[in-house]
Amino acid sequence: QVQLVESGGGLVQAGGSLRLSCAASGRTFSRYVMGWFRQAPGKEREFVATITKSGGSTYYADSVKGRTSISRDNAKNTVYLQMNSLQPEDTAVYYCAASRASWALTSNAYEYWGQGTQVTVSS
Numbered sequence: 001q002v003q004l005v006e007s008g009g010g011l012v013q014a015g016g017s018l019r020l021s022c023a024a025s026g027r028t029f030s031r032y033v034m035g036w037f038r039q040a041p042g043k044e045r046e047f048v049a050t051i052t053k054s055g056g057s058t059y060y061a062d063s064v065k066g067r068t069s070i071s072r073d074n075a076k077n078t079v080y081l082q083m084n085s086l087q088p089e090d091t092a093v094y095y096c097a098a099s100r101a102s103w104a105l106t107s108n109a110y111e112y113w114g115q116g117t118q119v120t121v122s123s
Contacts, residue, residue: 009117020081022096034079038092
């Protein structure tokens with residue numbers, strides 16, 4: 001098992017940026033595909049981004065593509081989500097997740113989840 005703890009959320013004005021972090025426990029971090037999801041009040045959980053085990057490939061939801069970057073540092077057991085040009089529709093609780101699959105784009109492919117960090121974008 002792996003425990004995940006997100007941080008870096010907060011209140012930001014529209015057009016601003018945030019860098020979210022997800023720290024993982026355990027000795028097998030590099031065996032997991034990592035992903036970021038978000039959930040706004042009254043809405044279903046939404047895929048944001050994912051990164052392969054080595055960090056060699058990434059994939060983004062259309063809603064964040066071009067202004068978002070996911071990265072990982074396996075030596076630090078940490079995955080990051082850099083978000084720029086934030087808009088009010090980005091307001092949500094952001095979750096990181098870990099999957100043992102080769103490639104995972106949907107929430108049901110992820111076995112482990114963090115507690116979430118709140119991102120609020122004001123207009």
